[in-house]
Amino acid sequence: MVNQEDPRVLRTRQLIRTAFRDLLQRKGFDAITIKDIAQEATINRATFYAHFEDKYALLDEVTEQAFHERIPEQVADAQEFTDDICDQLIIMTHQYITDFYRICRIDSNPMAKLVDDKIKKLLQQTIESIFVKGDTLHGIDIHRIKIMAAMTGSAIYGAAHYWLNAGEKSGTRALTDIARPYVMNGLGREILRR
Known part of the structure; x- marks a missing residue:
């Protein structure tokens, strides 16, 4: 097993991720082989396999890393799920999937x-983290919080994904104006039911 803190390991993993991103833009996922990634990263196949099980594991890590890099600090530090936090998550999600589908x-x-x-x-994990940190949902069991986070995340993702696929040109402000009230009203009703 490789030491994940070793600077050489970190550098190699970054080379692999960068090579994979570059290949995604040129070839598409199905056409990419481990040999392609290794050549692009200037490593051998054994080195690739020392870091990743396959290209699906690499895709998973690249997707997660890019997502976490985009989370605004205000969202990461949020103690409460407010209208502003909701707007930021809607905009971030839309921009993320737009960039991902356009670039890759x-x-x-x-x-x-x-x-x-x-x-x-x-x-969902980001929203759940906000719910758990906040006092608004104090007293609600974790299972219920997870369900609320799943529904909230699905609503945000669904709206952002639809907006992308529909080719909406009105901008993300119009998207947030439509999606936020739906999300926040649903959460408000849940909190009031306690």
Whole structure:
């Protein structure tokens, strides 16, 4: 097993991720082989396998890293799920999936599903973290919080994904004006039911 803190390991993993991103833009996921990634990263195949099980594990890490890099500091530090936090998550999610689909050649339905599922999961975890930190949901059991985070994340992701696929040109402000009231009203009703 490789030492994840070793600077050489960190450098090699970054080389692999960068090579993979570059290849995604040129070839598309289905056409990329481990040999392609290794050549692009100037490493051998054994080195690749010392760091990643396969290209799906690499896709998973690249997707997660890019998502976490985009989370605004205000969202990461949020103690309460406010209108502003909701707007930021809607905008961030829309921008993330727009960039991902534009930059990476999504030539594979299985790849698109993997990426979509990963983004939904990360969005849900981000929302759940805000719910757990806040006092608003104090006293609600963790199972219920997870369900609320899943529904909230699904609503945000669904709206952002639809906006992208529909080719809406009105901008993200119009998207937030539509999606935020739906999300916040649903949460407000849940909090009031306690």
